[in-house]
Amino acid sequence: MQTINKNKGGRKIKSDPKKYRHVFRLTESENQRLLALFASSGITNKASFLVSMLLDRQVKTVKVDVAALQYHATLTKLFNQFRAVGVNYNQIVKLCNQYFSEDKAKRSISILEEYTKDLSKLCYYIIKLSKEFEDKYLNTNS
Structure with a gap:
């Protein structure tokens, strides 16, 4: 007998899913500073930027004159x-x-x-x- 493998569709399962969440609050001035750093970094995803900043990865900033x-x-x-x-x-x-x-x-x-x-x-x-x-x-x- 032949076994048929049916694909149910949906998203592929990630090998290392991100399942831990952390929340923190900022003042207005801290938020403006964070957004300025994010904008100058060139990273398009804010979550990736925050993880890079928190885990001491290097973040390259590019200033365009x-x-x-x-x-x-x-x-x-x-x-x-x-x-x-x-x-x-x-x-x-x-x-x-x-x-x-x-x-x-x-x-x-x-x-x-x-x-x-x-x-x-x-x-x-x-x-x-x-x-x-x-x-x-x-x-x-x-």
């Missing part, structure tokens, strides 16, 4: 724009040399050089502002 993220994103966009300007610059110089007479190409390239000088000044100003920002906000040595 929104200003630094915005700074990095803006600098990345700016870098991409500079790269695009460089590509366009090369294409224009090639086209000037290819399709214009020598005098007209020289005039066009000299105008382009003036714009490049302005762009260079702007680049210098951006670098100066970036260094000031890094010194003021991103250096953790101070």
Whole structure:
């Protein structure tokens, strides 16, 4: 005779179920402090966070500096724009040399050089502002 193993469904039985419960009360200020620690820990489950804190497990906290993220994103966009300007610059110089007479190409390239000088000044100003920002906000040595 063949035995049929029927699955009744439901939740799988855990090998080490959590069956002990502890309750404690906090004041308003203690609760705010606990919630701030919980938020900075990055753990999504409050019970796991409390167990970690009580049993001396290490809890890693991550602080995200929104200003630094915005700074990095803006600098990345700016870098991409500079790269695009460089590509366009090369294409224009090639086209000037290819399709214009020598005098007209020289005039066009000299105008382009003036714009490049302005762009260079702007680049210098951006670098100066970036260094000031890094010194003021991103250096953790101070």
